[in-house]
Amino acid sequence: MKYTSPRGTRDLLPVESAIFRKTINKLLGIFNLFNYQELTTPIFESSGLFERAVGETTDIVEKEMYTFKDKGDRSITLRPEGTASIVRAYLEHLSEFQQQQVAKFTYVGPMFRYERPQTGRYRQFYQLGVEAIGSISPMLDVETMIMGIHALDSLGVKNAEIAINSVGCDVCRPVIKEQLKEFVGSIVGDLCPDCQNRYENNPLRILDCKNPKCQTYFMGMPSMSKALCKECNDHFICVLDQLDENNIQYVVDPNLVRGLDYYTKTVFEIRSMLLGAQNAICGGGRYDNLIAELGGRKTPAFGFAIGLDRLVMVLNQLSLQPATDLDIDVFCIGLENEAQNKVFQIMNVLRKNNIKCEYYFKRNSISDGIKQGLLFKAKFAIILGEEEIENKKITLKDLTTKRQNSYDSIEEVLKVIKG
Ligand SMILES: [Zn+2]
Ligand SMILES: [Zn+2]
Structure with missing residues (x-):
C-alpha cells in the first residue's frame, strides 16, 4: 500500500515552507504597524457557527464544508474561512476588548473547502487574515485597504490593483436584489444550474458565478451603486475619495460581490494581473451585521484575508520569493x-x-x-x-x-x- 497526500492537498516541502514562513512573518510585521494583534482560534468549530456566519445558501455551506460528527455526537466543521471564528472569539472574550474603539486581530492558518482542485486552489489552503471590529468609519475601510497594498508592496508585488464595490445594507440590499432579479429574470433559463438555484435563494450570488457563459450575460447589468441608500452611497463615495487622497489605485467593479453572505457596504479584492481568471490574492470588506448575527450587539467591522497559496505562486512567478536560508554554514x-x-x-x-x-x-x-x-x-x-x-x-x-x-x-x- 502506497500512501499519497489526500486529493486536493499538498505537502509544503522545506523550500516552500520556508517561503511561506518568511512571507507570513513579513506580512505580520506590516499588520503590527497598523496595531493588529494575532489571535489563534481552533481549526474546527461547531458547524452552526459557519452555517450562521457564512450563510446557508452560499456555495461554501451548501457544498464545500468538511463537516462530521465527533465521538460526542456534536456536528463539527473544519473552518472554511477565518472571520467567523474571530468574531466568535471576540464575543466569547468581549470584556477584554469592549473598551477599545476598535479591536484589531490577525490570524493565519489552514482553511478547508471541498472544492474541485485546480491550479492554485487546494482543499486545504492557507489564509492570513485581519479583522477590525468596532468602527463604522469609512476611514477604517480605507486604512485596511492601504494596509493590504502596503503589505503586498513590502513583498515587492507592485502590479496589484484594488477592485471595489458596495453591496449595500439591510435597507438597500432588497432593492439591489430586486433589480438584479428583474434583469436576470428574462435570461435565467440560459444560466448554469447553480445560477438558476441562486436566482431563487440568493440572487446576489449569481454575480459570483465563474461560468464564462453566465459571465457574458452579466455585462449589461445595471450598476448596483445606483440602488444604494444614502448612507451606503455616502460611505462608498467617502471611501473612494479617500483612496484617491492616499494615491491608492482602484477600479470600481460593479459585479463584485464576494462569496459570503455577511458583507455589507464595501467589498474589495486585490488582484494580480498574473493570475488570469482566478486573480484575487486578497479579498474582504465590511460586515456590519455579523457580530449581531452571532449573538453580540450590533457592531460594525471590516476585514480581509490573503490567500497565501496564490500569493506565494505570484511571488514565485515574479521571482520575488524571500531567501530561504536552508543551506548550512x-x-x-x-x-x-x-x-x-x-x-x-x-x-x-x-x-x-x-x-x-x-x-x-x-x-x-x-x-x-x-x-x-x-x-x-x-x-x-x-x-x-x-x-x-x-x-x-x-x-x-x-x-x-x-x-x-x-x-x-x-x-x-x-x-x-x-x-
Ligand atoms: Zn444601504
Ligand atoms: Zn452561472
Whole structure:
C-alpha cells in the first residue's frame, strides 16, 4: 500500500515552507504597524457557527464544508474561512476588548473547502487574515485597504490593483436584489444550474458565478451603486475619495460581490494581473451585521484575508520569493571517537555563536564527509582527523575555494567563519 497526500492537498516541502514562513512573518510585521494583534482560534468549530456566519445558501455551506460528527455526537466543521471564528472569539472574550474603539486581530492558518482542485486552489489552503471590529468609519475601510497594498508592496508585488464595490445594507440590499432579479429574470433559463438555484435563494450570488457563459450575460447589468441608500452611497463615495487622497489605485467593479453572505457596504479584492481568471490574492470588506448575527450587539467591522497559496505562486512567478536560508554554514567531520567528542564540543560553541552546523553522522571517511557537506551546501567543513587530534589542531576547509588551514583554537576558527 502506497500512501499519497489526500486529493486536493499538498505537502509544503522545506523550500516552500520556508517561503511561506518568511512571507507570513513579513506580512505580520506590516499588520503590527497598523496595531493588529494575532489571535489563534481552533481549526474546527461547531458547524452552526459557519452555517450562521457564512450563510446557508452560499456555495461554501451548501457544498464545500468538511463537516462530521465527533465521538460526542456534536456536528463539527473544519473552518472554511477565518472571520467567523474571530468574531466568535471576540464575543466569547468581549470584556477584554469592549473598551477599545476598535479591536484589531490577525490570524493565519489552514482553511478547508471541498472544492474541485485546480491550479492554485487546494482543499486545504492557507489564509492570513485581519479583522477590525468596532468602527463604522469609512476611514477604517480605507486604512485596511492601504494596509493590504502596503503589505503586498513590502513583498515587492507592485502590479496589484484594488477592485471595489458596495453591496449595500439591510435597507438597500432588497432593492439591489430586486433589480438584479428583474434583469436576470428574462435570461435565467440560459444560466448554469447553480445560477438558476441562486436566482431563487440568493440572487446576489449569481454575480459570483465563474461560468464564462453566465459571465457574458452579466455585462449589461445595471450598476448596483445606483440602488444604494444614502448612507451606503455616502460611505462608498467617502471611501473612494479617500483612496484617491492616499494615491491608492482602484477600479470600481460593479459585479463584485464576494462569496459570503455577511458583507455589507464595501467589498474589495486585490488582484494580480498574473493570475488570469482566478486573480484575487486578497479579498474582504465590511460586515456590519455579523457580530449581531452571532449573538453580540450590533457592531460594525471590516476585514480581509490573503490567500497565501496564490500569493506565494505570484511571488514565485515574479521571482520575488524571500531567501530561504536552508543551506548550512559548517559541516563538522570527526572520525575517531576522540575526534567525535571534540567535534561535538566545537558544534556547541558554533551554535551558541549562531552558526548553523551539521555533524557527519556516517563517519566513513573524510572525503565522503566533504561530499555530504557539499550536499548540504555548507560553506565550510571542520575536519578533525588523527593528525589534528595528535597536534591539537582544528582544520577548517573553505568548501568554495577548497583552501584549508589548521588553527589552534575554536576562537580563531570562529573569526574565519564569521569573516
Ligand atoms: Zn444601504
Ligand atoms: Zn452561472
